[in-house]
Amino acid sequence: MRLLTERVDSGLRELWTDEDTVEFQVDAARAHDVLRTLRDDEELSFFMLADAAAVDYGSGERFEVVYHLFSWKHPGWLRIRAHVDRADPRIASITDLWEGAMFHEREMYDMMGIVFEGNRDLRRIYMSPDYRSFPQRRDFVLPDDAADSSAAGVNPLERPETWDLTRFNRAPAVTFPTSELRPGAPAEAVEDGKTLADQSRPR
Amino acid sequence: MAVDRPKSTPPPTPAAQDPPIVIADQAGSDGLLRQFGMEEHPQGGFHGLLEVIPTKADYILDLIRANSLWPLLSGLSCCAIEMMSTATSVNDIDRFGMFPFRASPRQADVLIVAGTLTTKMAGPLVRLWEQMPEPKWCVAMGTCTTSGGRFKRSYSVVQGVDRVMPVDVYVPGCPPRPEGLIYGMMKLHELVKQRRGQWSTYVDRGPQRTRWEGDVR
Amino acid sequence: MTRIDAETRIPDPIELDRLEEDRLRTVAGLAPLRTESGEYAGFDQVGIPDRPPQTDRERDVYSLGEGEMLVNMGPQHPSTHGVMRLVVKVRGEIIVDIDPVLGYLHRGIEKLCENATYTTVLTYVDPMDYLSTMHNEHAPAIAFEKLYGIRAPKRAEYIRALVVELNRIFSHGLMMGFLALDMGGITPILYAFINRDEIVDMLSAISGQRMLFNFFRVGGVNFDMNDEFLSRLGTWRGRVLKNIEMNEGLITGNEIFRSRTINMGTLSGQDAISLGVTGPNLRASGVPFDIRKAQPYSIYNELEFDVITQEGGDSYARYLQRIAEIKQSIHLIDQIIDKMPHGPVQAQVPGIIRPKPGRAYAAVESPRGLYSVYAISDGGPNPYRFRMRDPSFISLQALPKLMPGRLVADTMAVMASFDPVMGGVDK
Numbered sequence: 001m002r003l004l005t006e007r008v009d010s011g012l013r014e015l016w017t018d019e020d021t022v023e024f025q026v027d028a029a030r031a032h033d034v035l036r037t038l039r040d041d042e043e044l045s046f047f048m049l050a051d052a053a054a055v056d057y058g059s060g061e062r063f064e065v066v067y068h069l070f071s072w073k074h075p076g077w078l079r080i081r082a083h084v085d086r087a088d089p090r091i092a093s094i095t096d097l098w099e100g101a102m103f104h105e106r107e108m109y110d111m112m113g114i115v116f117e118g119n120r121d122l123r124r125i126y127m128s129p130d131y132r133s134f135p136q137r138r139d140f141v142l143p144d145d146a147a148d149s150s151a152a153g154v155n156p157l158e159r160p161e162t163w164d165l166t167r168f169n170r171a172p173a174v175t176f177p178t179s180e181l182r183p184g185a186p187a188e189a190v191e192d193g194k195t196l197a198d199q200s201r202p203r
Numbered sequence: 204m205a206v207d208r209p210k211s212t213p214p215p216t217p218a219a220q221d222p223p224i225v226i227a228d229q230a231g232s233d234g235l236l237r238q239f240g241m242e243e244h245p246q247g248g249f250h251g252l253l254e255v256i257p258t259k260a261d262y263i264l265d266l267i268r269a270n271s272l273w274p275l276l277s278g279l280s281c282c283a284i285e286m287m288s289t290a291t292s293v294n295d296i297d298r299f300g301m302f303p304f305r306a307s308p309r310q311a312d313v314l315i316v317a318g319t320l321t322t323k324m325a326g327p328l329v330r331l332w333e334q335m336p337e338p339k340w341c342v343a344m345g346t347c348t349t350s351g352g353r354f355k356r357s358y359s360v361v362q363g364v365d366r367v368m369p370v371d372v373y374v375p376g377c378p379p380r381p382e383g384l385i386y387g388m389m390k391l392h393e394l395v396k397q398r399r400g401q402w403s404t405y406v407d408r409g410p411q412r413t414r415w416e417g418d419v420r
Numbered sequence: 421m422t423r424i425d426a427e428t429r430i431p432d433p434i435e436l437d438r439l440e441e442d443r444l445r446t447v448a449g450l451a452p453l454r455t456e457s458g459e460y461a462g463f464d465q466v467g468i469p470d471r472p473p474q475t476d477r478e479r480d481v482y483s484l485g486e487g488e489m490l491v492n493m494g495p496q497h498p499s500t501h502g503v504m505r506l507v508v509k510v511r512g513e514i515i516v517d518i519d520p521v522l523g524y525l526h527r528g529i530e531k532l533c534e535n536a537t538y539t540t541v542l543t544y545v546d547p548m549d550y551l552s553t554m555h556n557e558h559a560p561a562i563a564f565e566k567l568y569g570i571r572a573p574k575r576a577e578y579i580r581a582l583v584v585e586l587n588r589i590f591s592h593g594l595m596m597g598f599l600a601l602d603m604g605g606i607t608p609i610l611y612a613f614i615n616r617d618e619i620v621d622m623l624s625a626i627s628g629q630r631m632l633f634n635f636f637r638v639g640g641v642n643f644d645m646n647d648e649f650l651s652r653l654g655t656w657r658g659r660v661l662k663n664i665e666m667n668e669g670l671i672t673g674n675e676i677f678r679s680r681t682i683n684m685g686t687l688s689g690q691d692a693i694s695l696g697v698t699g700p701n702l703r704a705s706g707v708p709f710d711i712r713k714a715q716p717y718s719i720y721n722e723l724e725f726d727v728i729t730q731e732g733g734d735s736y737a738r739y740l741q742r743i744a745e746i747k748q749s750i751h752l753i754d755q756i757i758d759k760m761p762h763g764p765v766q767a768q769v770p771g772i773i774r775p776k777p778g779r780a781y782a783a784v785e786s787p788r789g790l791y792s793v794y795a796i797s798d799g800g801p802n803p804y805r806f807r808m809r810d811p812s813f814i815s816l817q818a819l820p821k822l823m824p825g826r827l828v829a830d831t832m833a834v835m836a837s838f839d840p841v842m843g844g845v846d847k
Contacts, residue, residue: 020715021781048693048709050783051809053794066794068781070714077715077781099821100696100814107813111530121477126523126846127359128323129474135358136531277496279503280525280843281550281631288620291613306498319547321846324503324524327495353544356535357528378631 023079031065031082032092038069038078039097046071046078049094052104054112056138062086063114067094084114093119111136262396268312268338269395271300272388275311277331279318282345285378286317294381299388308334313391314368317378319347319354320361332368340394342387343370346377353377481519487511491828495524499602499832502842506819506831513827518820522813525846533806537772538564538638541806546632549810549844551594554580554587555786556844557636559793560806562717562782564638567775567797575763576640577719582756583623583635584718584784585749590616591787592700592742592749593664595839599739600671602836603680611667615660622652638773640766657753664746672743681735685822685834688733695821696814699789701838704741705733711785723755735837742787742839772801788812788839808847812840 026034038046046069055064063084068077084091093116094101105116106125113134116122124131133140278286290296290304305311308331320328332341343364346352351362364370371394374387482490488511495503503524509517529548533541541564545556558580565572572580597612620630625648627635635642671677687697689707702709710727712720728744730737775797783792789811798804815838823831 023779049696050790051781051792051794051807053805053807053809055796055805055807068792068794072714075715077783079779079781098696099694100817103813103817104696121475123474123478124523126526128523135528140358140531275496276498281547283502284550285631287609288613288617291610291617293614293617318502319525319527321524321526323526324495327524331496353547354527354529354532357532359526359528380630 020076021079022074022076023081025081025083028065028082028084028091031067031080032094032097034080035067035069035094035097038080043073044071045073049098049101049104050077052094052101052108054108054114054136056086056112056136058138060086063089063112065091065108065114089114090117091115092117093122095119110134113137265396265398269392272312272340272391272395273303273305273310274301274313274315275308275331275335276304276306277314277316277328279316279320279324280347282317282347282378285381286315286344286384289381289384294385296385296388299385299392301388308332309336311335312338313340313342315342315344315384316348316364316370317344319345319352320364320367321359322361323359325361325367328364329367338395340371340391341368342372342374342391344374344376344384344387345379346375349373349375478519481507481509481517484509485511485516488516493831499598499836501598501835501840502845504816504840504842504845508823508828508831510828513829515823515826515828515831518823518831520816520819522816522842522846525842527847529847530806530808534802534804537801538775538803539771539773541803542636542638543632543634545808546634547843548808548847549786549788549791549812549841550632551591551841552587552787552791553631553633554584554635555784555791556808557633558584558718559782559784559791559808560795561636561638562784563780563793563795564773564775564803566780566782567778567795568638568769568773569775570639570767570769572640572767573764574719574761575644576765576767578756578760579641579645579765580636581718581720581723582753582760583626583633583641585752585756586619586623588787589660589746589749589753590619592746593667595742595787595836596667596671596739598839599681599735599833599836600677602832603677605671605674605677608667608670611663611670615663615667618652618656618659622649622656625649625652637766637769639769640764642766644765653757657750660750661747664743668743672740678736680830680833681739681837683732684735684826684830685818685837686732686734687818687822691821692733692818695817697789697818697838698811698814699785699787700741700745701738701789701815701818703728704730704737706731711783711790715783717782717784722759723752725752735834738837738839745787774799774801786811788841788844789815791844810844810847812838812842812844813847816840816845 038044048070049067050070051066051068053066053068055066057064063086065082065084067080067082069080070077082091089112091114093105095105095116095118102119102121103125105119106122108114109116109119109122110124110126111134123129127135278284288294290302296302301313308314312335314332314335316328332339341364343349347354347360348364348370351357351360354360355362361367372387372391374384376383379387484490488509491508491510493506493508495505505521505524507519507521508515509519527547529544533544536544542557542560545560546553548556561572561580593612593615594609597609600608623633623635624630626643626645627633628643629635687695687701687705689702689705692702692705693707697705698709698711706729708727708729711717712725713727725748728741728748730741730744777797777799779794779796781792781794783790785791790809791811792809794805794807794809795803796805818838819831819835822834826834
């Protein structure tokens with residue numbers, strides 16, 4: 001397996017083998033060509049893209065886009081780690097090789113912010129379209145920060161700190177006219193501080 | 204005046220007549236009832252004659268409402284499967300009258316929020332709630348709707364559906380067993396028959412949702 | 421069944437209405453209402469979406485041509501797959517394009533798992549693909565065992581395979597029920613849920629939970645089989661084939677079902693591979709790819725079974741594929757019970773495991789396809805990156821490929837034959 005990849009590809013970094021996985025790293029610029037070679041070459045014929053994932057290695061470090069491929073002719077999975085610059089996260093899209101990568105890339109864009117050039121439909125898939133951050137980055141800290149982060153969109157339903165939780169318990173704004181049968185007593189008046197829910201049955 | 208009775212009728216004396224049994228439909232059309240003084244008071248309960256007498260019609264109407272609560276098919280996530288399992292043969296919710304899971308909110312009574320409510324789904328769910336005509340009740344099924352559940356620290360899960368709508372019954376569990384959901388439904392029956400619950404306080408509040416700018420709905 | 425394609429000129433009531441309305445508006449002195457064809461129909465005309473399109477594809481989908489309109493099959497709909505929104509561009513009744521909008525159930529599980537210990541991660545992944553919980557847990561368990569460098573004991577592996585096959589059986593049974601339910605038949609889902617309740621009671625005897633079984637551990641399984649589980653297993657095994665055939669008899673030969681699924685949503689093998697469709701959907705298109713054979717994991721090396729495929733790749737083939745897989749799973753369960761060894765069910769693993777830094781990838785065959793986990797460990801108690809690849813998520817891409825040219829009513833039938841579960845789609 002290692003011999004084959006060394007023969008057909010060139011300029012790979014860091015080949016690594018496990019009991020069932022072969023892994024190597026490439027630059028973002030070469031990833032698309034390498035994948036095309038892997039898919040189209042007769043002896044390699046990695047026809048199936050099993051997974052496309054993105055990994056964030058922290059604020060000063062890089063992104064990685066990790067592809068897992070499968071071929072009938074080779075035992076084990078092939079893992080390609082494409083090194084993507086974190087300051088300018090762009091990489092060529094592989095939707096022309098595998099159409100099923102569209103949703104993978106949309107998810108990677110949505111969660112990490114990696115832009116796939118050539119993808120015809122790079123928009124957010126999980127979060128709302130006006131969401132302004134990338135949740136799965138390492139510097140996106142989970143609540144209680146998420147609601148206060150710059151990520152929260154304009155929809156108040158995403159900003160729980162703006163919700164007024166007492167609105168269900170306040171007295172109604174409308175006051176009702178008095179009842180005929182008991183003159184003088186306003187019908188169903190609600191005293192201050194009490195709610196209708198306090199009474200088991202409206203009187 | 205709240206009491207829209209024709210002036211020619213003298214105020215009826217209590218304990219003199221049997222209340223006529225008139226079955227009101229769920230949509231709450233009051234025209235027919237108004238003649239008999241049985242129309243719905245905006246705040247629930249009957250006024251006039253029927254309030255003074257311990258009301259059989261009241262009781263029967265509540266019984267009817269309780270025993271034919273039609274749930275809205277609002278299964279979001281895993282609890283939906285348990286809700287469906289409650290609805291099917293082994294644990295049968297049809298014996299309580301809840302068989303038709305209505306697809307349209309206009310025809311439903313109960314909104315059983317089954318599954319995790321996310322911030323993206325909260326908008327449509329609140330819209331469904333508002334589209335349901337009253338009387339309506341809400342059951343928060345599962346821990347995700349009670350309090351956020353196992354997704355307590357998530358960035359996109361609404362921590363409990365009572366942040367966006369009033370809830371009458373909370374059924375804990377992840378997911379609650381069908382027997383648990385049926386127990387929750389029995390509690391809801393109690394609420395319905397006793398006219399407790401959030402809907403009786405929820406009437407006539409004006410816009411039932413804060414309007415935010417840019418809202419075009 | 422007559423095939424209607426996009427070129428068939430049926431007198432469209434929409435056109436007649438529009439002409440009439442234009443005539444009335446002209447008489448009243450008003451301007452005509454509709455926009456020209458090809459122009460992006462903004463919010464005030466259409467309502468969805470409420471902002472300009474961001475991408476080329478979005479512009480394609482939301483630009484209305486002659487006589488087209490956008491119909492929103494919203495997040496709440498009677499189909500039982502969960503909260504998915506399909507924006508369907510139709511011309512009359514014929515679908516021109518589909519745009520699935522996802523994310524209504526996105527719970528951020530991957531992010532939550534980065535702050536959880538490895539054992540807690542196994543509880544977080546349960547509600548992803550909630551109809552195949554055991555598979556959801558199986559893949560991370562294998563990945564974490566690879567990271568930690570241990571193997572589960574033999575008995576644990578056999579119990580794992582047993583519960584995984586049971587899960588597959590009831591998940592496929594539910595698919596049969598949902599497929600019929602989406603077409604309007606209510607009885608098969610009741611039978612499917614009877615079957616599911618029997619199996620789930622059995623699994624609750626062994627794991628304590630009816631649905632989101634927290635059963636797998638790193639290094640094995642939580643509980644051993646007990647008497648109640650075995651007795652229920654025996655009773656169920658005696659009844660299951662008859663139950664499945666009873667349900668099948670309602671559906672398979674049914675004229676309405678056949679006319680609604682045969683030659684509907686035909687997916688060729690090459691398209692399926694390119695789209696990333698895996699599992700029974702792929703095997704129904706003729707590609708014999710089964711991860712249990714292609715990349716064997718657990719004890720599938722020691723069990724004998726074939727890879728079943730169907731020809732045709734239409735909805736009917738996907739349905740038949742799942743029935744065949746139910747029977748194959750029953751056969752596998754028989755072998756597992758025969759070969760079950762004695763031994764411990766969990767390896768000696770500390771409560772909080774700290775594997776050495778590394779990466780692991782594990783893929784299992786879930787009832788919906790290839791479910792895989794890519795885990796990166798940095799030596800600490802929490803995984804550094806925990807990525808799940810869900811099969812339903814990727815299979816949904818087949819829908820915009822298959823549906824144009826079909827009728828709106830076939831959308832749900834074709835989607836149900838792919839059997840997506842929104843918990844997995846949205847993570």
